[in-house]
Amino acid sequence: MKTKQSLVLLLAIMGLMIHCKRHKSENKTKHVREKINANAKSKASEALDFCRANNMNTDFCILIDMSVHSGLKRMMLWNFNKEKVEASFLVSHGCGDAFL
Structure with missing residues (x-):
């Protein structure tokens, strides 16, 4: 009986650990996404000035944040009219903190 209680306790602790790790990961991803969108808005403003001058x-531009891990969606289709990211895509490779 004691073995069964120990097993139940062990499973409960493992479940709690998995839940906490997943929650932490979701918060980190949300924070990264908010940072990417804030950077995109700033760079889109520069891109719009460039497009107007030339x-x-x-209507649209493509922004790629090479400072973001390649496993995350770091290429964005920016809509100048709506002032927001219309779509995000994965882009492989790259290094540094350049925002193209």
Whole structure:
């Protein structure tokens, strides 16, 4: 009987650990996504100025944040009219903290 109680206790502790780790990971991903979107808005403003000065399309632009891990969606389709990210995509490779 004591073995059964120990097993139940062990499983409960493991379940709690897994839940806490997943929750922490979700919060970290949300924080990274918010940072990416804030950087995108800043860079999109620069891109819009450049597009206007060079008589280029002012509907959309593509932004790539090479400072973000390649396992995360770091390429964004920015909509100048709505001032928001329309879609995000994965981009492989890259290093440094450059924002293209």
